[in-house]
Amino acid sequence: MMVATNDTAAVERVVAAALEAEYRLSAEVRTVVRGVNWTLAAGPDGAPVAYVRLYRPEGRPKAEIAAELAVLDAVVATDRLDVARAVASQKGQLLTQLEVPGSGTRPMAVFQVAAGEPVRARPDDLRAAGAALADLHGQTQLAALAPQRELVAEAEVDRTIARIEDGFATERARLVAAVADLRAQGMNRAAGPAGFCHGDFRLANLHRTIDRIVMFDFDDCGLGPQWLDLATVGWWLELATGDGAAELWRAFLTGYGRAKGDAELDNSLRWLVAVQHLRSLRFLQDYCRLDAETWVDALGSAAGMVERAASGSLRFLRGS
Structure with missing residues (x-):
């Protein structure tokens, strides 16, 4: 668990000084997300000229972060896709180091502002997102540059569940049973194309300018079945849009270039939705301190999602 500072203002001052010294950027700095x-x-407030990310000081090798930034630099913009890229320092470095009050040295990168407006949960935006993701997945040069980590490692599913403490035995048992059910149905077989994955492809990480989607936050990128990115969209729709999930999913799938789903895709998505929810649970295990009540909610949500995947009752897949 990392050491954190409570002095937000001190960190903002240090970042502002680093921007002035290393990037020749003189600007007010304010915290957006302190996670x-x-x-x-x-x-200026409401009109930023750049974003700064201070990466976590432990648990993420610098080489892995550098690979993420190299991927962004290598993405070829299309009529449907662009990304918010890292900005080089005066020394030509995309990744620098910053001594942060209260938490030691942290890797730092400066990013372009993603043009456009946040993507919303409406069919036209989902179609545009699907088209942009298809363009991203088609850029085979990214796989060699990406962090060489496998995003869908089945053993991690079991390790995540095994780490659930005995005080939450009921929720753990539900997850064990639901994962076993998925495996018994053969849903855990790899399917679809493998290659570069965004890893966290959800609407909060997308902006739109007319028909072009601008992606950002590639922190979870890596290698694996590319349908994981589709599953992440479906998972988000399942959590956030209720009974409207199926219509939005069909729009997304159309944009991606599949007029409709099929049994192979749908079955793979059921497994990958479960995997993605458990990946989010593992993040909480690794980096967050939650009280017992919050853990019950988080584990109950995970168990419910994996159970719906196992029973074939995910709402976004209705009618696909």
Whole structure:
């Protein structure tokens, strides 16, 4: 668990000084998200000129972060896709180091502002997102540059569940049973194309300018079945959009270039939705301190999602 500072203002001052010294960027700096990674905006309130990410000081090798930034630099913009890229320092470095008050030295990167407006949960935006993801998945050059980590490692599913403490035995047993059910149905077989994956492809990480989607936050990128990115969209729709999930999913799938789902895709998505929810649970295990009540909610949500995947009752797949 990382050491954290309570002095937000001190960190903002240090970041502002680093931007001035290393990037020749003089701007007000303010915190946007203070999480495991600390994100700050540089520029006037409401009109930032850059974003700064202070990466977590442990658990993420610098080489892996550098690979993420290299991927962004190598993405070829299309009529449907662009990304918010890292900005080089005056020394030509995409990744620098910053001594942060209260938490030691942290890797730092400065990013372009993603053009456009946040993507919303409506069919037209989902179609555009699907088209952009298809363009991203088609860029085979990214696999060699990406962090060489396998995003869908089945053993991690079991390890995540095994780490659930005995005080939550009921929720753990539900997860064990639901995962066993998925395996018994053969849903855990790899399917679809393998290659570069965004890893966290959800609407919160997308902006839209007319028909072009601008992607950002490639922190979870890596290698694996590319349908994981589709499953992440379905998982988000399942959590956030209720009974409207199926219509939005069909729009997304159309944009991706599949007029409709099929049994192979749907079965793979059931497994990958379960995997993605358990990946999010593992993040909580690794980096968050939650009280017992919050853990019950988080584990109950995970168990419910995996059970719906096992029973074939995910709402976004209805009618596909």
